[in-house]
Amino acid sequence: MLSILLNYVAVCLIIQALIVFVEVSINFKRPVILKIIILLLTTGLAWRGIGSLYFSHYSYNRWIIETPQSLLVAAVISFFAYLYESKLKWHIISCGLLMIVTHIVCLAYFTFIVPVDPGIPLWNLPGAGDFVRLAKIIFASLIFVINLRIVLKILAKYKRKNIYFIQLRKWTLYLLTIELFTWISLLFNQYSQSQNSSLPNLCILILNFLTLLLLLFRPKFLNRSNLKIKLGNLFDKKTGDDLPEHLFIEVFFTDAFYLDKDASVETLKKRLNVSADVLSNFLYANYGSGLTDLTNKHRINYFIDLVNTGKFSNYTIDAIAQEAGFSSRFHLYKSFKRFHGGTPSDFIKSVTA
Structure with a gap:
């Protein structure tokens, strides 16, 4: 019964991801970088739904099921960072690329160099599972701390009664809450006895679906190219002929x-x-x-x-x-x-x- 429900939720997740992808492609004009990040996030969530269906009908496959994880984490940290800074700093880009490259290298290593059954998750591999779990926990904790820091600055900065500030503050808080529960579900799944336990995965898919709903019903002023958000502190204010x-x-x-x-x-x-x-x-x-x-x-x-x-x-x-x-x-x-x-x-x- 639980597996059937999991399949239904996965299908809904894929459909919702397609809707959000089309809506963002049409209505989100600028900034282009933020648009690309949202589209990558949507793609990763759709991929997760496809991976869940694949496992349900066939078997576990590391490349299909695990690949979107690093993509999603990189997209999430980039999303909050760009929303905060209106640009991506080198350490954010480096962190995202490091996670994606590390994940792909591990997948490739245990596929081509030291071939291991692709039906075994990386975190369950003999001799390497503990290291993979630890690395994922460290990366996940780092990402969560960075995002929490950004959101706290948003909440501190946007205390005015300006309608835009109120909308952004509430929306960002909802996103962070969903991210927190997703992180907890992923952590539980890493240490579950089953290689792909249905209950935590059902929770993850539902949380992913809620994330897509929030992206779909985002504050509409984010779509506007002429309304820019900048929450970072200001440094080196210039005078004379220069206006930063x-x-x-x-x-x-x-x-x-x-x-x-x-x-x-x-x-x-x-x-x-x-x-x-x-x-x-x-x-x-x-x-x-x-x-x-x-x-x-x-x-x-x-x-x-x-x-x-x-x-x-x-x-x-x-x-x-x-x-x-x-x-x-x-x-x-x-x-x-x-x-x-x-x-x-x-x-x-x-x-x-």
Whole structure:
């Protein structure tokens, strides 16, 4: 009975992975690197479902069943790291590559150099099983600590009531919780008597399915190329003719400068410690617009997201406009028509209808 349920869950996992893969391919525009990481993660989860079905209908095969493990771990650590830093640092890349290469080398060694029955898991190989288990535990612990550190920084950084921060904080916490339980299930499976115990594997597949659901129902602002997230600390702030992009991202996007009702070139240049000319040149070179247009464009995006949450259904348009940083209904209507089309009232009616 348990094996039949395991097969059904594996099929659902594969189907869900295909849905997420197509949805991300279509809707996730930028950043491209984060998109690739999510697609790799989705592929690894689908592969895990296929491996489970293969074992159920045929037999255990190290290459088919174990290969996605290192891919998934590398994808997970890269995902959180990129979400945190907006780039992949060398130690993250090195750690991911080391896990994948080490795993493949071990598989190849016990397949071609010292041939061992492929139906025996690496962690059960005579003389090598204890080493493999220890290596996996060390790698898994390292990955979990790194991800926990990143998430704690996200939770500490995003204490504001900004709707984007609230969404990202909750979503990231859910992902980390699932990762924790997946790690526990994998650890239990490593030390189970059966080479592929059904119960822990069923738990793992269910947790993988929940991971795909979270990826599918991720905060939609992550899909936008013009909304950047940068949680890392800032170093070497420059003055003069240089404006580091990470500094602008930190102030304008992460600190939500565009929601400030007093947002202006004067206040922004002081916070960035640059001249008005440097700021203007930077904006046109990187965003193709001036500060007013860039600010109003993101205010409109924020207004739309506020309406879509449904939490502000009892608010007046003026009240929601204030939440989005507009000083008056007039400025909201003017910017809404330019950057979205139509009127805010018509948009609200279409959402609440």
